[in-house]
Amino acid sequence: MNTLNKEIAGWGRYPVQRCELVRPERHADLLSDAPSLLARGQGRSYGDAALNEGRRVVLTERVNRFLAFDCDQGIVRAEAGATLAELLTLTVPRGWFPLVTPGTKHVSLGGCVAADVHGKNHHHDGAFSRSVRELELITADGRRLCCSAQENGEAFRATVGGMGLTGIIGEVELQLQPIESVYIRARHQGAANLEQVFALLQDTDNDARYSVAWLDLMSRGAGLGRGVVMNGDHAARDELSGGRRLTPLRLAPAKVRNIPFDMPGWLLNSLSIRAFNAQYFRREGGRSGSFLVDYDSFFYPLDTLDNWNRLYGKRGFVQYQCVVPTATALEAMQQLLRRLADSGHPAFLGVLKRMGAAGEGYLSFPMEGYTLAMDLPMKGVATLALLDAFDAIVLQHGGRVYLAKDARLAMDSFRAMYPQLDAWRRVRRELDPQGVFGSSLSRRLGMEGEA
Amino acid sequence: MSGAVLILGATSAIARGTAAALAQRGHRLYLAGRDVESLRRDAADLAIRHGVQVNFGIFNAEVHDTHAAFLQRVGDEMGELEGVVLAFGYLGSQQKAAGDFDETLTIINRNFVDAVSILNLCADHLEQRGRGFIAGIASVAGDRGRQSNYTYGAAKGALALYLQGLRNRLFPAGVHVLTVKPGFVDTAMTWGMPGLFLVATPAYVGERIVAAIERGRDVIYVPWFWRYIMLIIRSIPERLFKRLKL
Numbered sequence: 001m002n003t004l005n006k007e008i009a010g011w012g013r014y015p016v017q018r019c020e021l022v023r024p025e026r027h028a029d030l031l032s033d034a035p036s037l038l039a040r041g042q043g044r045s046y047g048d049a050a051l052n053e054g055r056r057v058v059l060t061e062r063v064n065r066f067l068a069f070d071c072d073q074g075i076v077r078a079e080a081g082a083t084l085a086e087l088l089t090l091t092v093p094r095g096w097f098p099l100v101t102p103g104t105k106h107v108s109l110g111g112c113v114a115a116d117v118h119g120k121n122h123h124h125d126g127a128f129s130r131s132v133r134e135l136e137l138i139t140a141d142g143r144r145l146c147c148s149a150q151e152n153g154e155a156f157r158a159t160v161g162g163m164g165l166t167g168i169i170g171e172v173e174l175q176l177q178p179i180e181s182v183y184i185r186a187r188h189q190g191a192a193n194l195e196q197v198f199a200l201l202q203d204t205d206n207d208a209r210y211s212v213a214w215l216d217l218m219s220r221g222a223g224l225g226r227g228v229v230m231n232g233d234h235a236a237r238d239e240l241s242g243g244r245r246l247t248p249l250r251l252a253p254a255k256v257r258n259i260p261f262d263m264p265g266w267l268l269n270s271l272s273i274r275a276f277n278a279q280y281f282r283r284e285g286g287r288s289g290s291f292l293v294d295y296d297s298f299f300y301p302l303d304t305l306d307n308w309n310r311l312y313g314k315r316g317f318v319q320y321q322c323v324v325p326t327a328t329a330l331e332a333m334q335q336l337l338r339r340l341a342d343s344g345h346p347a348f349l350g351v352l353k354r355m356g357a358a359g360e361g362y363l364s365f366p367m368e369g370y371t372l373a374m375d376l377p378m379k380g381v382a383t384l385a386l387l388d389a390f391d392a393i394v395l396q397h398g399g400r401v402y403l404a405k406d407a408r409l410a411m412d413s414f415r416a417m418y419p420q421l422d423a424w425r426r427v428r429r430e431l432d433p434q435g436v437f438g439s440s441l442s443r444r445l446g447m448e449g450e451a
Numbered sequence: 452m453s454g455a456v457l458i459l460g461a462t463s464a465i466a467r468g469t470a471a472a473l474a475q476r477g478h479r480l481y482l483a484g485r486d487v488e489s490l491r492r493d494a495a496d497l498a499i500r501h502g503v504q505v506n507f508g509i510f511n512a513e514v515h516d517t518h519a520a521f522l523q524r525v526g527d528e529m530g531e532l533e534g535v536v537l538a539f540g541y542l543g544s545q546q547k548a549a550g551d552f553d554e555t556l557t558i559i560n561r562n563f564v565d566a567v568s569i570l571n572l573c574a575d576h577l578e579q580r581g582r583g584f585i586a587g588i589a590s591v592a593g594d595r596g597r598q599s600n601y602t603y604g605a606a607k608g609a610l611a612l613y614l615q616g617l618r619n620r621l622f623p624a625g626v627h628v629l630t631v632k633p634g635f636v637d638t639a640m641t642w643g644m645p646g647l648f649l650v651a652t653p654a655y656v657g658e659r660i661v662a663a664i665e666r667g668r669d670v671i672y673v674p675w676f677w678r679y680i681m682l683i684i685r686s687i688p689e690r691l692f693k694r695l696k697l
Contacts, residue, residue, distance in 0.1 A: 002642045002643035003643055023639070025464055025638070026462070026492075027489075027492060028488060028489065065495065066495065066500060067492065068495065079492070090500060
């Protein structure tokens with residue numbers, strides 16, 4: 001198979017590393033003979049989770065065939081390189097929607113499994129792995145293990161959230177949820193500060209299937225952590241009117257614009273972000289009552305802007321996402337926001353959401369509590385030092401950092417954040433005794449442990 | 452136009468792109484190739500995404516006396532054929548071919564002789580029906596011999612000439628013959644090659660091929676600008692061309 005030596009990066013475009021790329025066209029060629037291997041789907045993890053510096057990276061984008069779709073039961077099976085976007089095109093017109101979807105549809109199913117991604121409904125429906133009926137794991141010795149919560153359960157629990165380090169995920173079979181329309185009945189509520197945001201997210205009367213809060217990370221003082229809580233539920237057919245009611249499952253493709261090249265690094269600075277946030281807060285927080293939006297606008301607002309990561313310029317950005325248990329979540333988030341404010345570091349796109357109980361994956365990120373994500377333009381040492389300070393706060397409150405977003409966590413912090421690491425290591429060693437599967441992330445965090 | 456189409460060499464990336472464009476328009480498909488596991492997966496994918504019937508089976512291009520029975524079987528399963536897409540081929544290695552006549556023979560056979568064997572039969576079938584199409588994938592490499600791939604180029608050039616004759620023969624019968632000359636396409640064959648530019652995706656190429664079938668075009672270059680690149684390359688005087696390292 002031809003190889004291509006190329007510098008690649010994750011979605012945050014930091015770090016950039018040279019890897020040896022192969023791109024199999026067929027499922028049978030996913031596994032190749034190399035001392036170190038890592039599968040990479042759409043490269044939508046932010047840091048170095050899908051990098052394998054100086055070693056082989058297997059691009060799975062061409063191994064994306066749908067193998068079965070039962071439209072009575074809502075069960076779909078596909079090669080793991082297929083994306084959620086492709087899945088939606090297929091299943092939505094037949095009235096089926098993924099049970100769990102992250103904030104972009106341009107992710108591979110294999111990537112969703114490997115990072116055990118979550119969505120706005122985590123507090124009701126759990127993480128992606130909850131919707132996985134079965135997956136095929138191709139191990140280093142070429143075996144094809146059929147894994148589910150019941151069959152090869154240990155391999156399953158090590159693979160969901162296992163960051164691609166147990167083998168190559170060849171196929172994924174998903175349980176979908178029925179929908180009556182492509183629309184979401186959404187509701188926005190402005191909240192003047194973080195306490196109010198928390199109060200709205202906690203309020204069970206106010207709850208919806210999907211809920212998330214956008215935070216204005218540049219707001220200070222009494223308005224610290226102000227934001228807009230966004231709730232939504234799938235709209236039933238009889239909630240629609242006119243043409244929408246006649247073809248409730250049809251959606252015209254969204255217009256996609258492109259950021260054609262790197263924006264200058266100064267574009268997203270404290271001033272421009274503050275101005276944008278103030279306007280966004282007024283507009284979105286001021287919407288009253290409920291309104292209908294299509295699922296693309298509700299779940300994937302950034303997908304209409306191709307290559308939006310170029311907005312951050314050549315140096316890229318880091319996304320910091322942590323979760324903290326409910327008991328002290330508000331306090332922890334306030335400390336994080338205050339620390340951010342004190343640093344004067346610009347930060348764009350803050351997202352806060354409630355999470356339900358942890359799932360089964362040994363290294364899965366979600367746990368009962370609150371998760372905060374923020375995008376920070378990469379400014380070198382200043383950024384890295386700030387994030388180390390964040391880690392200390394998160395650790396102090398018994399929380400953890402999301403590996404799919406990470407580019408810089410320290411080994412010790414990682415170990416303290418993931419208490420099931422030893423169980424994961426034991427299963428991984430059984431599945432891959434030679435340690436063939438590895439990534440820049442796994443080496444940076446010492447995930448394999450001492451052999 | 453939504454009859455059954457036979458795709459020979461169906462697991463290649465260009466064939467996959469073409470099959471998707473045909474299925475999108477409602478054509479039933481028969482996928483033929485060597486690798487039955489890949490065929491099964493491709494067939495399932497096309498049937499699920501586009502909601503059309505997709506059958507598949509093994510086709511041994513190099514065993515010519517099986518071709519008639521193969522075509523019979525396809526006819527039994529699919530009924531009369533609307534068209535045939537010939538997409539199998541073999542790039543091989545010019546370097547290896549220089550010292551290894553087996554490699555040379557394989558390149559010539561796979562790209563030309565095997566294709567002629569099955570297309571002769573397909574041509575008879577369609578001629579009797581009095582309509583339909585044949586689309587053959589040749590190559591820009593067949594437009595001028597170059598030291599880096601002249602065996603492949605010669606075989607593809609021969610195929611293009613054969614298709615030209617076939618077009619002439621089948622025209623009165625109302626059967627349309629399309630010659631496709633792809634430039635650089637983003638497939639396993641070109642992946643990682645240094646110095647490639649303006650590479651087209653297989654999906655784009657497939658779409659252009661099917662659009663050309665619908666419009667009754669005779670010869671197309673995909674992407675289109677290769678027509679002009681090849682025009683320039685063909686127009687270089689041989690006295691000069693032979694000195695170039697191409």
